[in-house]
Amino acid sequence: MKTINAHDAIGEALAEEMRRDSTVLAFGEGIATKRKALVDEFGRRRVRNTPLAEGIIAGTAAGAAATGLRPVVDLLFAPFMAFSMEEIVNSAGKLRFISGGQFSFPLVAMAMTGAGWSVGAQHNHNLEAWFVHSPGLKVVMPSTPADFKGLLKAAIRDDNPVVFFSDIGLLYVPGEVPDGDHVVPIGKAATRRAGTDVTLVSYGKTVPSCLKAADALASDGISAEVIDLRSLKPWDEEAVLASVRKTGRLVVVHEASRTAGFGAEVAATVAEKAFDALRAPVVRLAGPDAPPAASYPLEQAFVPQPDLIALSARQLVGRAARVSSPAPVLVAAGA
Amino acid sequence: MKTINAHDAIGEALAEEMRRDSTVLAFGEGIATKRKALVDEFGRRRVRNTPLAEGIIAGTAAGAAATGLRPVVDLLFAPFMAFSMEEIVNSAGKLRFISGGQFSFPLVAMAMTGAGWSVGAQHNHNLEAWFVHSPGLKVVMPSTPADFKGLLKAAIRDDNPVVFFSDIGLLYVPGEVPDGDHVVPIGKAATRRAGTDVTLVSYGKTVPSCLKAADALASDGISAEVIDLRSLKPWDEEAVLASVRKTGRLVVVHEASRTAGFGAEVAATVAEKAFDALRAPVVRLAGPDAPPAASYPLEQAFVPQPDLIALSARQLVGRAARVSSPAPVLVAAGA
């Protein structure tokens, strides 16, 4: 075990996988400048700066992946992926199916996402739901340095295109990372805290917020289970359903805008497949349906905070198991 | 009243709005070739063919909209919008907010979507959920010629960017369109059939399928209410909630892939806000999480069909109001 931050965990994952497999290479706008250690070890052929053009970066990754390489591309901030949707969705995501299985696309597209740097709505926009809704892709979004490393290694080894989101609010937070070849399987959630009264499901930087909320709830005698999804596609339905069958209550929390966000998928799935276990409405806490502002206080207020999570959970638990009054209306800050 | 198809209804809406307001103009890859009547009436300055470049078509619409014009752009097939996500989402959707309200973006971005022409996954891909999840945009998807006309007129008059999806399966189906200045407000659903036992919520080409299912259900003595959302953003939460409070059962039906599709938003909202009214699990019937194949039988099988809708509704109605057994697992064809 050592303690490193997520940025360095990514660096370790890249280095280890490039060492293990000579077909792995990395490119992007400035990656060779920013990850000098990789250039030193693997050279400028395998670690490349690119022209400033997200479309061709992603397209080149797709073309290379289909013909024997395993590229990792850094697309910087999530909104810039808007320039590479064609290549990621129509090519990498679909051409395997369209070709009747003749090709596969083992590539990783990385991007930073979320609030924290006051950079405004053209840098800060959580788009993971777009990719979850797009066939042929996998999507991961870790919340701990160990998972950043382990999921990136799994993503590089996966034979499918994986979109890897780094929540910028977590990039420089240190955490323990196991030694050795630490690989975290894509599609498995982690139960960060066990509980019996309410299930808090989240991913990315709102996982620590859920844990804080769970602490607060514990002092009220409410036992919250906290599930970190880690992977959004495939996502660990079984883990969530099992938890809700135990607790009967679900709060889904994420930073992305609520409307048609990934939380809707979780809530809808639970309302369908664990309906009989539900003792209260399923609640989503999420960013408002607005672009995030640069101004620091507004940027913070966009993101569901521990207090709100705890409040929602308390309301759910305090609620009569099945009453005829309308469900409490719980909204994220500012929604 | 006259009977015309959706393609012609679109033509009427464009002509009427261009006649009414000289700032309305239309451009796209071939629109001036395909809509000769518009060119004849309004000339080549207001009806323009463009170079083959979806990004700049959408970007030009955004720039023009912010400075006094009301452009309508035809982006052809929905997957081609992948080339214009930056312009639609980061510019048209966000720059009003980012600028602190200095600009508005009264534009309409049109695209065809869905199965019917055996053109394969790079032409046939239902992406409406992407836009619903993107702040600052509105999204409509009509199911009748009257709504094609009325919603397009409303979209052109709206001061916000509106993404207008034409389900290709409906484009050449005739229907009655009221005479005169027929405008359908964005955000209002239409109850296509009233019922008391189960609510079927849909949009686009699966609305007629729901109506067929409702017919079949009626002969079993089951009374289905069919709601056509028409607008997906804003969507008519109140209409759906009111219906579910009456029927206690919800089936959401759409062609787009189920995972993180718009149906998840509807299901999650109902599970949150009408929880106490629900007498059975909320069910989503949708396309599988796969690209659609070109092959005709596969293309058809992708789309939820009336039989499946009726079967699901029957299972929900037949179900004990609240039992402890797991919810029936109902999947769309092939999911």
Add this chain to the structure above:
Amino acid sequence: MGTTPAEIRPEALLEEMILIRRFEERTSATLTSGGFMGTCTCVGQEASAVGVVSALGPNDLILTNHRSAGHLLARGADPGRILAEVMGRSTGYCKGKSGTLHVSVKELGVILTSTIVGGELSLAPGVGLSVSMKGEDAVVACFFGDGAACEGVFHESMNLAAVWNLPVLFVCENNQWQAFVHRKETMLGDHIAPRAAGYGVEWEVVDGNDVEAVRDAAARAVARIRETGKPFLLETFTYRQRGHFEPDDQSYVDPSELASWKARDPIALLTAALVERGTLTAEGVAAIEARVSERLDAAFAFASSSPYPDVAELTTDVYA
């Protein structure tokens, strides 16, 4: 396929062009009369397909687009399996999942076909990168239209291939139409290739209706790429003789422009040249037509008797 440029006789090129022409004509007629959705034919552009593909070696790779039948057939693909794909049958090269618009045939090196206009351009540098990282000497031929040249990805692709020295033969088939829009409405100037200079890329414009000229130009370009490891942009200037897809009444096409290009039909041009040279007779042409007709009879029989894919195929081949 598999031959080097010097080994092909012009009569063989002619036979390939005729095969393509008849394939497209019969496919269109069959689809249209059967109520199927149309296909995008390359009628009029056969010299571009045959000329370029015949200049490639066996390890070279091809990326193409929606108008691909010529490239596929010139590369030696089985017309029966192409047609089965067009008709959505399980025996098609892509199991019927592609349909007509994005047929790839990995075993022949015809890879990563995209019907997103410009999709092939976005993928080409990556294929070139694989080839170059693995130290292979293959050339990657990427076919795209004058329309695709309007997409931003044209710019990004050319620039990246130039900066990274990727062995890509960009082949712009300038057929002067971009679906229902004439190139004159989409760009100033008649040609795309000169833009290559701005990226530091060598280029040439060739008469796309003269198969021997195309083949020579392509052979020179391929040789240049093998020598320098750098990309090259070849523009074959030609004309789309039929509509954008079938059926298409071409009411928007200037009849005199169309007629002038039909007068320079690539098959007629080569036939006349060979007759003039004395290497081909009317009987020779008839023999070619007969062979082609026989192949196509078999192809149509195969495709039409092939089954549709099973409904279980809806969700296979999505993930590896």
Add this chain to the structure above:
Amino acid sequence: MGTTPAEIRPEALLEEMILIRRFEERTSATLTSGGFMGTCTCVGQEASAVGVVSALGPNDLILTNHRSAGHLLARGADPGRILAEVMGRSTGYCKGKSGTLHVSVKELGVILTSTIVGGELSLAPGVGLSVSMKGEDAVVACFFGDGAACEGVFHESMNLAAVWNLPVLFVCENNQWQAFVHRKETMLGDHIAPRAAGYGVEWEVVDGNDVEAVRDAAARAVARIRETGKPFLLETFTYRQRGHFEPDDQSYVDPSELASWKARDPIALLTAALVERGTLTAEGVAAIEARVSERLDAAFAFASSSPYPDVAELTTDVYA
């Protein structure tokens, strides 16, 4: 703003450049020490901003990008309101919603600023279209970097503006850096402007550190656009003297290249020229610095005492 080229004295250009330089320096120092996220300064590029903007008329419009302080100040924007925006205060030009990266000021014609690299290029033709449809004679100046010129939208924007005859002055500020990547890693050749020829667009490369040369070139380009109604691509060849954003240790920058450009600092160049011409004295410079300092003191006082936006602003200005 509001003046025609002939009316501005070089001393006024110098004062604008010094205002910009001091604004950027103080902003960087303040933000960095206050733990705020950095800003992208235009230090070293003041001549490009001042030269071009001073050649515009009052009705002309400007689109810019993340490195916009020079353009804004040259256009007459209030440094206090820019700074308030950078600091996320409600008195900023965009109510604190933009922050430093996409400040637009509609009342000054500085519109549609985007921090998506290339965003300004995608919006510019539409603004040109409005102007041209309304029959106004305004020119739309669109500032973008050498990095933006690598995006596909550069190609699409130039081409559309050319085909539709839109009155856009494309200004490529080639500062030779694209964040952490030198332009030599992203394109062959030193300049972007010659690519304009491929689109049928006129172009010029000008020494971007010589404000008078920039102003003259821009004035010529603007006159040409007003005359022809067609776009023009002007490249100001300059250098980014500070990092991509603040703070940035520039460890990746070749010190000798940086030094050679600092030796051609645009402010020093003009100062020396004016002293040499005898129209400026050391006292004159000191007076400029004093005026600038006073304005900036007021600006900083205004911005730092301004409130943050109310949390209700989270969801306002989303829909019209």
